[in-house]
Amino acid sequence: MFRTTIATLALASFAIPAAAEGERIEVTGEMIDTWCYFSGVMGGPDAVVGTAHHTCAMWCAAGGIPVGLLTDDGTVYMVMKWEGSAEIADGTALLDVQSHRVTAEGIVYERDGIKYLMVAKVLEDAGITNVNHEDFGVVPGFAIPDPNK
Amino acid sequence: MKVMIAAVATTVLASLMIAPALAEADFSEGSKAKLWNVFGVEKARFEAKVTDTVCALTGDCPVDCGAGLRQMALIRVADDALLVVSKNTQAAFTGASVDLAPYCGQSVTVDGLLVGDPEITPGLGAKVYQVQSVTVAGAKPAKANRWTRDWARKNPDAKGKGPWFRRDPRIIGRIEAQGYFGLGPEVDAAYIEDNF
Numbered sequence: 581m582f583r584t585t586i587a588t589l590a591l592a593s594f595a596i597p598a599a600a601e602g603e604r605i606e607v608t609g610e611m612i613d614t615w616c617y618f619s620g621v622m623g624g625p626d627a628v629v630g631t632a633h634h635t636c637a638m639w640c641a642a643g644g645i646p647v648g649l650l651t652d653d654g655t656v657y658m659v660m661k662w663e664g665s666a667e668i669a670d671g672t673a674l675l676d677v678q679s680h681r682v683t684a685e686g687i688v689y690e691r692d693g694i695k696y697l698m699v700a701k702v703l704e705d706a707g708i709t710n711v712n713h714e715d716f717g718v719v720p721g722f723a724i725p726d727p728n729k
Numbered sequence: 730m731k732v733m734i735a736a737v738a739t740t741v742l743a744s745l746m747i748a749p750a751l752a753e754a755d756f757s758e759g760s761k762a763k764l765w766n767v768f769g770v771e772k773a774r775f776e777a778k779v780t781d782t783v784c785a786l787t788g789d790c791p792v793d794c795g796a797g798l799r800q801m802a803l804i805r806v807a808d809d810a811l812l813v814v815s816k817n818t819q820a821a822f823t824g825a826s827v828d829l830a831p832y833c834g835q836s837v838t839v840d841g842l843l844v845g846d847p848e849i850t851p852g853l854g855a856k857v858y859q860v861q862s863v864t865v866a867g868a869k870p871a872k873a874n875r876w877t878r879d880w881a882r883k884n885p886d887a888k889g890k891g892p893w894f895r896r897d898p899r900i901i902g903r904i905e906a907q908g909y910f911g912l913g914p915e916v917d918a919a920y921i922e923d924n925f
Contacts (some may be wrong), residue, residue: 631910696782
């Protein structure tokens with residue numbers, strides 16, 4: 581019995597990667613598309629958030645690009661669970677909160693320079709508060725089709 | 730004198746300890762990745778284990794890595810680093826989970842780009858990865874470009890002209906209701922009136 585238990589534990593330790601230590605947090609910030617934000621492919625970081633970038637942020641979430649939560653101090657949490665579910669890579673669960681300012685509670689893990697957030701519960705959704713299209717227009721410019729074409 | 734040496738040693742040690750995670754080794758050797766015009770871009774080809782991110786962090790590991798529904802990650806063999814895989818090789822707003830999930834649990838060689846610059850986006854503590862190809866030992870490299878075909882297979886009623894993001898019913902419905910800026914159709918109308 582003892583040997584069987586030891587063998588089972590040994591097998592389990594090979595099958596499951598070592599889990600990192602998580603910390604419960606409450607965090608507030610804007611839900612963003614992380615690829616456009618980090619890569620600059622559509623412009624500087626101030627232009628790829630908010631209303632200016634809202635349609636692109638929905639496209640990227642629907643396309644499976646990781647969504648992040650950007651806090652006021654510039655920290656970006658990569659969202660890996662939403663309301664307890666890890667099945668978020670088709671973006672559907674996140675489309676209605678893209679560009680929104682939310683307060684969420686969950687577990688944060690940090691590994692190799694990246695903060696990962698497992699959102700357990702959204703405590704507050706303030707909607708879209710970063711109205712920046714008056715400064716940047718629509719980003720990218722083709723997000724709104726030209727009605728004259 | 731001893732105090733000064735100790736102070737210098739402490740400073741050097743501290744600077745090494747807080748060195749940003751972005752100061753990574755060079756993984757460009759042998760890479761055939763196409764460069765994109767993005768922040769901090771570096772070619773990177775390396776061996777890695779394919780996993781999903783939640784598995785790597787928490788030990789909750791479905792055998793199929795979520796079959797494309799979990800965000801995927803790579804654990805680089807050379808330094809055991811966990812990498813966020815943000816993009817596949819397609820330009821059309823597409824991530825990498827659909828491309829990597831079929832390799833769940835396997836050791837592969839990936840080729841692509843490390844992307845990001847903390848001087849521009851301070852929230853970035855390590856570069857993210859764009860995967861352009863995946864190679865299993867003994868096989869030819871497979872391009873990481875499955876996403877749009879997978880979307881078309883799942884959305885047979887969304888056939889038509891134009892790219893997928895103009896035809897995705899999830900996007901169309903939300904833009905109709907909330908507008909391109911997310912503030913309602915009236916805000917869109919005013920912007921279009923002034924700018925087109």
